[in-house]
Amino acid sequence: xxxVKDLTFRYLKGKPLFENFNLKLExxxxxxxxxxxxxxxxxxxxxxxxxxxxxxxxxxYNGKPFEKGYQKVQLIYQHPELxxxxxxxxxxxxxxxxxxxxxxxxxxxxxxxxxxxxxxELSGGELQRHSVARALGKGTEYVxxxxxTTMLDPISQASxxxxxxxxxxxxxxxxxxxxxxxxxxEKICDSIIxxxxxx
Numbered sequence: 001x002x003x004v005k006d007l008t009f010r011y012l013k014g015k016p017l018f019e020n021f022n023l024k025l026e027x028x029x030x031x032x033x034x035x036x037x038x039x040x041x042x043x044x045x046x047x048x049x050x051x052x053x054x055x056x057x058x059x060x061y062n063g064k065p066f067e068k069g070y071q072k073v074q075l076i077y078q079h080p081e082l083x084x085x086x087x088x089x090x091x092x093x094x095x096x097x098x099x100x101x102x103x104x105x106x107x108x109x110x111x112x113x114x115x116x117x118x119x120x121e122l123s124g125g126e127l128q129r130h131s132v133a134r135a136l137g138k139g140t141e142y143v144x145x146x147x148x149t150t151m152l153d154p155i156s157q158a159s160x161x162x163x164x165x166x167x168x169x170x171x172x173x174x175x176x177x178x179x180x181x182x183x184x185x186e187k188i189c190d191s192i193i194x195x196x197x198x199x
Contacts (some may be wrong), residue, residue: 027142027173079117125153132160148160
């Protein structure tokens with residue numbers, strides 16, 4: 001289980017974005033976290049993934065704090081071009097993941113001819129497929145998706161979610177879908193948490 005306990009966070013001396021926030025995520029479940037822009041959803045994603053530290057509270061994986069090394073909790077950003085090194089070929093980007101399987105590459109629709117291209121040579125949808133695949137390494141048990149298809153056309157959105165959901169269901173990976181799109185959350189999630197006020 002991935003657990004957020006009594007989390008409080010603020011930037012510098014501003015008002016807390018979150019105060020005593022609690023959340024539990026289970027493997028095998030797809031959980032939606034919905035709320036409009038400005039509610040701190042992206043900050044919460046970084047906190048849960050262990051990228052930034054809370055002012056107070058804990059993020060626990062199976063009752064323990066995160067350890068060093070490859071994390072079983074992976075975060076995928078809205079803008080894939082900011083999450084990859086522009087000087088790397090795409091096979092190098094995928095190598096950052098933990099033993100990405102052929103099944104993942106198939107589910108994400110990644111073509112063999114893309115492996116020697118740079119990120120600038122791919123479309124936004126093609127690049128985001130690589131970001132998703134990189135997060136689905138051998139040791140991954142939870143994936144946090146922060147508005148990952150907002151910038152894509154409807155066909156690319158549907159294709160990406162179809163491939164990702166196939167993979168997480170096959171491997172019993174827990175999925176947290178952070179989105180402002182309640183319709184999307186209702187279509188793909190087992191349960192939904194609505195942030196109806198800023199924390």
